[in-house]
Amino acid sequence: MAKTAISAHQLVKWFGEGDARTNAVKAASFEANFGEIFYLVGPSGSGKTTLLSMISGILKPDLGSVTIDNTAIWTLNNDELANFRLNRIGFVFQDYHLFPRLTTVENVAIPLILKQRDWDESIQEALRYLEIVGLKDRAQLPPFKLSGGEQQRVAIARAIVSQPDILIFDEPTASLDGDTGKKIMSFIKDEILNENRCVLVVTHDSRIFEYADKIMKMEDGAVTAIENKSEVK
């Protein structure tokens, strides 16, 4: 039986005050296991980004709890939570958020440098991960000289360089054409995912649903369905 990577229980989040108060996430619960790709899907405004933020330890829920590999993350203080994210969670943001003034390899090395690793050692390690994503020859270029798909792969290399067991992708194919999006997801499934890693993907791109093991659908802040595609397969 697969080990539980993420367990979210009755997560609730409100935004705003008074008449403008909105219930962004309504008692969302789910479990994602190691070795699977878990999709959060839904239309814009359905609360999936808010839910993703609460799961990844960057937005505190008003109610409910998040447990990642037996650690209740919202019981940690700010520094502990930052360390937890640094060591256990890898992020690939929708806009990548790569530093244009650093080289590609320096961008990839950032999590290692934040972990106080030696600069040269971090760069060497980052080069190894750039090789994994097939961009070693682009190591010394600034990110803005790369194509969208290449920037996506740099962001993936940055997310996995510190070997996190949870990987979070926010709309990974939003800025990519259909073919490149599929290639990226195929790469994630074949090269990044392993039995000790859980990949959480927020998307509304139905073209890549085929790569999911589980798909959780959200609408108006509520979980409407969870499909276990690996069981279907």
Place this chain on the structure above:
Amino acid sequence: MKGILKIAFKLLVNDKGKFAALLMGITFAVFLMVMMTSIFSGVLRSASSVVINIGAKIWVMDPAVTTVANSIPMPDFVQDAVRSINGVKFAVPLYSGSATLRLANGAYQSVSILGLDDTSLLGRPELLEGNITDIFAENGFLVIKDSEINKLNNPHIGTTFELNEHRGVIVGIAKVAANGLFGMPTLYTTYNRAIQYIPSARFTTSYVLVEPKSVELVQHIKDEVKKMGYVAVTNEEFRENISTYYKYKTGLGTNILIMTLISFIVGLSISGQTFYTFILENLDKFGALKAIGAKSRELIIMIVFQAGFTALTGYGLGVGLCTLMIGLAKMRLPNYASVVTFGNLGIAFIMVLIIAIFSSLIGVRKVLKIEPFDVFRG
């Protein structure tokens, strides 16, 4: 921590346009601040040049004297009375005044004239040419070799001139530590010749120069002189009084202060605005760093390092530029009144630190306010 600072450094210097703008702003501000205060220091030093050059330990004068150039003659008995004060080793008169010379070519030229005590020649300048005893020769004068000497048609030993229908002869060429403020050549002669050649009022002693027997007796001498209705000040106090006069009783100090403040505000505005834009442009990246796991204090360190590095580099460039400009100016104008002092550098350094702190604060405030959640929301 070194790695984080290296990232901060690369983010800063690789943004060449902004880094250049930041450096230019701070360099320009430091240049102006140091230049303004250096000119002021130079003017103050020149204003006190006679006090510096004569070097007497205590100066006795009329209480109304504000600057060394505006002496108020005292009666001769003041010198005798001062000599009789317990604790005075010796006391000698000094004449300080100005006159108009008629040069050999018929041209007229204003000069400063200092008349030294005939017996001791206390405060005599260092001779470059000639013999000091020649000052006692008939019509003997020493001329100071400074940037103004050319106004006397490059005089040499033996050059003659006319002073109030008296013949004058240059018997020596000397140098002094500080040049005067008013752009006039300076002549030294004996006290008695000075008061004989230069028309004066009833009283002739500009200052009485005093050597105390010991430092402990200085206050006693001051008290005794005060009882006589005059004032005795030490060399340092006299220079400080002159400095205070120029700072607070003329428009000079206020104008320099205003210019220095304007330079500071210009530097603060340029660097603050540019640094703020730099932070704004990288705000989403800082948010991403926070999401990845950077702690707030690490981001603060990055920003403070960036602001501090820029400020210190700009400070160095500004001081260097200022020194270069003063050096170039002094090559053309040897008497150019500008002195870079540790005090000036300290003031500029404090102002640069304020600029760095201000720039850091606005950057830190912005970065601490961003939530990693905003990065997900775009």
